[in-house]
Amino acid sequence: MVLLGSTLVLGILWSNSASAAEINRRSPQAQSYMRRGACPDYKDYATVRHPPYTTGTYQLPFQRPAQECRLFTSDAVEDVISTMTANMVDPDMARLFENCFPNTLDTTVRWHVDSDKQEERQSFIVTGDINAQWLRDSTNQLSQYMVLVGKDAKLKALIEGAINTQADFILQSPYCNAFQPPKASGLAPTSNGQADTVHPTYDPDVVFECKYELDSLASFLSLGNQYHAATQSTTHITARWILALKNVLNLISEQRTSTFAADGSIQNQVYTFTRTTTRGTETLNLDGIGNPLAANTSLVRSAFRPSDDAAIMQYFIPGNAFMAVELQRTAAALTAASQSDLAAEVLALGKEIEAGVWKYGVVQHPVFGKVFAYEVDGYGSNIIMDDANLPSLLALPLLGFVDVDNEVYKNTRKMILSPQGNPYYLVGSKFSGIGGPHIGITHAWPISLLVQAMTSSDDAEIKSLLNASVNVQRTEDYTRSWFAWANSVFAQTILDIAKRKPDLIFKKTEKKA
Structure with missing residues (x-):
């Protein structure tokens, strides 16, 4: 293949x-x-x-x-x-x-507003051939420029604008993953051509697609954290940014709600998604809720993966690991910005999620030993695989969750880089690598x-x-x-x-x- x-x-x-x-x-x-x-x-x-x-x-x-x-x-x-x-x-x-x-700068900065006031800067960064901005993609697209913000004021302003624009998106629709050009840009919105029924509802002139992905919100935090690490500045932590952060914290609280209450009753889920489609990876079962999840795991559900495919078991381990790291990094930035009470709350939440990953996300594999699962449900079931899109199990050291020499990670790496351990490790006569269900079993x-x-x-x-x-x-x-x-x-x-x-x-x- x-x-x-x-x-x-x-x-x-x-x-x-x-x-x-x-x-x-x-x-x-x-x-x-x-x-x-x-x-x-x-x-x-x-x-x-x-x-x-x-x-x-x-x-x-x-x-x-x-x-x-x-x-x-x-x-x-x-x-x-x-x-x-x-x-x-x-x-x-x-x-x-x-x-x-330079590809991101050359081709994807569709709108940028500079200003003497940092909080007024804006940047709309499309992913490429789709005229929409993904929170995850735009963060990854700008990451390689962080080391240069001290050398180029224009580049620094571009990244500050991206932080502000992402915050605005999260203030409007925190459950959504991809967004239309801001109205002030003068750029026309486009349709994704899909028939979706989503709750909470959203404005299609603001949102391009509303697949809730935990890693998208972690990416928003990551962009600010990378900026803070590169500049030692906390000027991105504006009142508007803090409101966006509180939207993230509120969403995390909502998405730690299990399917069933202690008495066996079904609990209301804030987010639901269904799409008219013939592809199972493009919609959620059980009328848009997804498969049942256990209570009291400290993990956060993610309806979709970073590939934009539906999760099978919504405690998505790479996304939870990513969020745990970025919350703790955000707490450090908040402390530096004299936001000590909020920092303590964010730090505690990050540590809780981290503990949940180690407790529920590490499983015993019959061949490779203790490994990280890709997804779990908290009941003891798990999905063993990895997907090429980031965050992934393979990328856990890059996320800052583990060291490359961690034994569980080393076992996991061997497993997911093997066709015997990872169903999406695709082997061809001239090229082999990890793919994923988004594009099928013929493309790594x-x-x-x-x-x-x-x-x-x-x-x-x-x-x-x-x-x-x-x-x-x-x-x-x-x-x-x-x-x-x-x-x-x-x-x-x-x-x-x-x-x-x-x-x-x-x-x-x-x-x-």
């Missing part, structure tokens, strides 16, 4: 259907360029190879848009690209980094290979994974031509290896940027 679920090389374009508001925000030169229709639709542009090509084995194309068509530019980002690519041994890998590292996603590389200290394993990621021409069966999240993870992987294993990618005379 083969192969690629997202194209790391591709993904660059402006839209020739840009609105007047979008065009007017560009420089006079860019406005002229765009009005002439010289900036093609990115979805089309990304499917075609563009010169100049590399001199490497795969003759990879240059896939960035023309300078006038780039949606956001950063001198600090361009400096990193120049330094990294000049020192890399493999010209194909250098070209991939050159294409992928490069994101899983990149996470595998970032959680490995073995040189041979890392080199093999990098080679698989670079060789994107092994098949023409791509599911997407433009996916900024995947591009960002590739860039993050190269930056990680540049720090941990520079000899694997850099020329011997100049090992790192």
